[in-house]
Amino acid sequence: MTAPVVETKGLVKSFGDVTACAGIDLTVARGEIVALLGPSGSGKSTLLRHLNGLTRPDAGQVRVLGADVATVKGAELRALRRRVGVVFQQFNLVGRLTVMENVLHGALGRVRGPRYGIVTWPRSVRAEAFEHLDRVGLADRAYQRAGSLSGGQQQRVAIARALLQRPELMLADEPVASLDPETAASVMDLLVRVCREDGLTMVCTLHQIELALEWTRRVVGLRLGEIRLDEPTELLDAVRLRGLYLSDPVTVP
Numbered sequence: 382m383t384a385p386v387v388e389t390k391g392l393v394k395s396f397g398d399v400t401a402c403a404g405i406d407l408t409v410a411r412g413e414i415v416a417l418l419g420p421s422g423s424g425k426s427t428l429l430r431h432l433n434g435l436t437r438p439d440a441g442q443v444r445v446l447g448a449d450v451a452t453v454k455g456a457e458l459r460a461l462r463r464r465v466g467v468v469f470q471q472f473n474l475v476g477r478l479t480v481m482e483n484v485l486h487g488a489l490g491r492v493r494g495p496r497y498g499i500v501t502w503p504r505s506v507r508a509e510a511f512e513h514l515d516r517v518g519l520a521d522r523a524y525q526r527a528g529s530l531s532g533g534q535q536q537r538v539a540i541a542r543a544l545l546q547r548p549e550l551m552l553a554d555e556p557v558a559s560l561d562p563e564t565a566a567s568v569m570d571l572l573v574r575v576c577r578e579d580g581l582t583m584v585c586t587l588h589q590i591e592l593a594l595e596w597t598r599r600v601v602g603l604r605l606g607e608i609r610l611d612e613p614t615e616l617l618d619a620v621r622l623r624g625l626y627l628s629d630p631v632t633v634p
């Protein structure tokens with residue numbers, strides 16, 4: 382059996398007196414497409430940030446692609462981050478640069494030296510970047526300023542940039558929260574499709590129950606920093622998932 386891509390055991394993380402993760406056990410196998418759902422403040426983003434070493438646990442274990450996130454540092458941490466692509470809610474593109482330059486930034490971890498302008502990148506990397514732009518449907522926008530694109534197009538560029546990293550694990554933190562419903566569905570479709578095509582594992586925080594039900598294979602529901610539900614999507618429905626968002630009896634005034 383191959384080792385899990387993600388394995389947390391008893392993960393605890395607090396910020397002052399707020400406990401964001403209250404002992405999380407989560408195992409994600411290679412190739413799984415997992416949604417993290419739960420109300421605001423339930424710990425979804427904090428859990429996700431542990432998975433590329435942006436946050437370290439106060440207690441418990443976090444293993445990602447074989448690395449121990451509690452202790453990994455220096456070159457080993459950089460190597461882990463190269464293997465983990467991240468897509469953010471706000472796209473995080475450099476708006477004044479072209480679409481192509483933004484995508485090329487995805488290769489910075491494996492192509493040495495500062496790069497100024499597209500032609501300073503090796504031809505093979507440019508070709509690979511162009512392929513990914515084509516996959517996300519934006520080959521014809523390669524030389525346009527990234528800041529001039531719509532939100533949905535910018536997120537497609539961010540996905541192409543993450544793919545150029547050649548990641549094994551894709552993390553997406555509310556990747557469609559800033560988009561209108563139709564665009565959100567098309568970007569989710571793209572994200573899940575490219576992950577499947579490339580055999581990537583994906584963990585994605587979402588606010589929209591319907592998108593999780595339609596596009597992901599497994600839902601992990603968080604509440605107050607704990608996993609309250611972890612099931613294959615096919616066994617779930619919107620009514621059960623909405624239960625995650627209802628107040629706990631103990632917190633009702």
Ligand SMILES: Nc1ncnc2c1ncn2[C@@H]1O[C@H](COP(=O)(O)OP(=O)(O)OP(=O)(O)O)[C@@H](O)[C@H]1O
Binds near residue numbers: 425
């Ligand atoms: N860097 C930080 N400093 C202080 N508190 C933090 C920090 N990061 C998270 N928290 C707190 O930890 C709790 C969990 O936050 P987190 O962002 O993980 O929740 P979330 O489920 O992703 O919420 P949302 O859906 O609103 O993004 C919240 O109470 C939040 O205020």
